[in-house]
Amino acid sequence: MTFALAIHGGAWNIPDGAVDAHRRGLVKPLTDGFEALRKGASALDVVELAVRLLEDDPTFNAGRGSHLNSAGALELDASIMEGTKRRAGAVAAVDGVRHPISVARRVMEDSPHVLLVGAGARRFAKRVGAEMCATSSLLLGRELARWKRIRAGERHLVRTEFSPHAQPHGTVGAVARDRKGRLAAATSTGGTQDKAPGRVGDSAIVGSGTFADDRRGAASCTGWGEPILRAVLAKTAVDALADGSGPEAASRHALRELARVAGFGGLILVDRRGRVCARFNTPRMARGLADSRGLAVMVERKERWR
Numbered sequence: 001m002t003f004a005l006a007i008h009g010g011a012w013n014i015p016d017g018a019v020d021a022h023r024r025g026l027v028k029p030l031t032d033g034f035e036a037l038r039k040g041a042s043a044l045d046v047v048e049l050a051v052r053l054l055e056d057d058p059t060f061n062a063g064r065g066s067h068l069n070s071a072g073a074l075e076l077d078a079s080i081m082e083g084t085k086r087r088a089g090a091v092a093a094v095d096g097v098r099h100p101i102s103v104a105r106r107v108m109e110d111s112p113h114v115l116l117v118g119a120g121a122r123r124f125a126k127r128v129g130a131e132m133c134a135t136s137s138l139l140l141g142r143e144l145a146r147w148k149r150i151r152a153g154e155r156h157l158v159r160t161e162f163s164p165h166a167q168p169h170g171t172v173g174a175v176a177r178d179r180k181g182r183l184a185a186a187t188s189t190g191g192t193q194d195k196a197p198g199r200v201g202d203s204a205i206v207g208s209g210t211f212a213d214d215r216r217g218a219a220s221c222t223g224w225g226e227p228i229l230r231a232v233l234a235k236t237a238v239d240a241l242a243d244g245s246g247p248e249a250a251s252r253h254a255l256r257e258l259a260r261v262a263g264f265g266g267l268i269l270v271d272r273r274g275r276v277c278a279r280f281n282t283p284r285m286a287r288g289l290a291d292s293r294g295l296a297v298m299v300e301r302k303e304r305w306r
Helices: 016-038 043-056 100-110 118-127 141-151 225-231 233-239 247-260
Strands: 004-012 076-082 088-094 115-117 172-177 183-189 210-213 217-223 265-271 276-280 284-291 294-298
Touching: 004 016, 004 043, 004 265, 004 276, 016 043, 016 172, 016 284, 016 294, 043 076, 043 100, 043 172, 043 183, 076 100, 076 210, 088 100, 088 118, 100 118, 100 183, 115 118, 172 217, 172 265, 183 210, 183 217, 210 233, 217 225, 217 233, 217 247, 225 233, 225 247, 233 247, 233 265, 247 265, 247 276, 265 284, 276 284
Parallel strands: 004 217, 088 115
Antiparallel strands: 004 172, 004 284, 076 088, 076 183, 172 183, 210 217, 217 265, 265 276, 284 294
């Protein structure tokens, strides 16, 4: 059976000086995840593994390296979904956890719920033995400096987050098909720059940021969360596979729907046959694709896998 993996590190205007770091940051999650698939790991285990590695990399806006909200706090969002029974778990506006994606999986497997938020999500994480941490261990100096500049009046750092002049850091995600034909998707983020306390974007919302269905495909999205929510982008992309269209056509359809609500972002998509793709309408997107024919990491728009 064909197995495949796609990962992303955000769709936005990655500055020239950060391109190499984004390429490097994708290599280990892609190679480790693909090797696990080769050895027979489940798609669900692999997307969690890949996203955990991306959450640990300060290059990206997830886990360590997340944006501060307007109150100077870190609030993290994540979701995970498997396509066989369409089980899902998510956390939103949670702090003090090392790996939000793993807490989201525990919500799926160890609770009757799909989404837990804020203090309730943190209490759940502690109860199930998730790795807790101090906010200071996730906060980087670059994020504190940016927050101080915004407080001093540099509001353009917020307004232009996805424009050609922006310098935010990207949401992360993964989609996979394993040897048994099972599909899974996972997404994690620190949210948008200077977001309001309690703001939740698409990354924690099943159907918008993350979706998986073994009969069709799996998707993980990245970009400006509010339009992605309104486009229900992940499910829009997966549903577009229903008529037999491949991932390339389905992802084009999904981005047309995103454009209808003036959205900016991208997605990775794998179908039930194990075909993968990445598509975006921002200046750059950090993405990695892998199947039995090879692996590639890309950032530039002009780069093609094959």
